Amino acid sequence: MLAAARQALRELQAEQLEEQAAAAGDALEAEASAETEPRLYFEKLPDFVDQFLTKAYRREIPARSTWCAEWWKHPEAVLRLSALWRAWEALRLEPGTGMSVWWRDHADPHMARLLDTNGPFKGCTRDQHQQNGKLEPLPFDTPPPELYDPLTYAG
Known part of the structure; x- marks a missing residue:
């Protein structure tokens, strides 16, 4: 035992x-x-927008364009700006053309949509958030359950 x-x-x-x-x-x-994972240069999205984007993307905002100083109140703008930030954080580490790719493939298209008169800041002025009311989300109806079947998308 x-x-x-x-x-x-x-x-x-x-x-x-x-x-x-x-x-x-x-x-x-x-x-x-x-x-081995690189540290973020900007810890938070507001840091990226304030300390980099608004300084680097200098533009006069003509009457046909829009921008909202309270950008964080616009879900689409937050998503687009987050995408810009994440792409910038990744591409800043790429040697050679990383920043050029960021401007061409990310900043220019997203900023064009953000500043568009029919973009997420529609109804805002440079100095005031959404004077003309809140933008509504896209309409949505629940799709039929069979749409969720993975075989539906197999082709």
Whole structure:
């Protein structure tokens, strides 16, 4: 019986050592991946918009364009600006043409939509948020359940 108890204790200790080794390996792996992942230059979207975008994208805002100083109150604008920020964070690290690609493929198209008179800031003026009322979301009806079947999209 003493031998069986010693054997059980050795197995328990071996199991605990394996768990500790696995935990240490996971910790090292997490630390290594954290070191290889680049840090964000701008920690938050408002930092990117305030400290970079509004300074880099200097424009006179003509009567046919719109911008809202309270951009965070417009869901589409937040999504577009977030996309611009994330793309900028990724492309700033690309050597050579990274920033050119960001301007051409991201900034110019998104900013054109944001500043468009029928864009997300419609009804806003440069100095005042949505004087003409709130923009409504697109109409939506719940689709039939079979549309959610993955085979529907197989082609």
